[in-house]
Amino acid sequence: LQPNLGHGHAIGLAGTTYGVDDIEYSGSLATITVTPPLRKDVAAGDFLSFRPVMHAVCSDPSAFKSMFDVSGVIRPGSITFVEALI
Numbered sequence: 001l002q003p004n005l006g007h008g009h010a011i012g013l014a015g016t017t018y019g020v021d022d023i024e025y026s027g028s029l030a031t032i033t034v035t036p037p038l039r040k041d042v043a044a045g046d047f048l049s050f051r052p053v054m055h056a057v058c059s060d061p062s063a064f065k066s067m068f069d070v071s072g073v074i075r076p077g078s079i080t081f082v083e084a085l086i
Helices: 061-065
Strands: 010-013 016-026 029-035
Touching: none
Parallel strands: none
Antiparallel strands: 010 016, 016 029
16 A cells, blocks of 8 residues: 555545544554544544535625625625635
């Protein structure tokens, strides 16, 4: 097994994205420490994605939209996401 996963990579598991903090290989077995801590139980054979997506909710969409100009010039304001894990 060639180690392709390492510190700093993002993985997806059960709809949540995790960052790899540490990984140790022992043959074909990998032990991974992730951030944030796991939120669901993980069993052998569970599907792991190496191309996770971001799940987020904008906390104040009106602040973001307030800077859009009626002439079509886009100057968006700041945007804050809640639970933005990439």
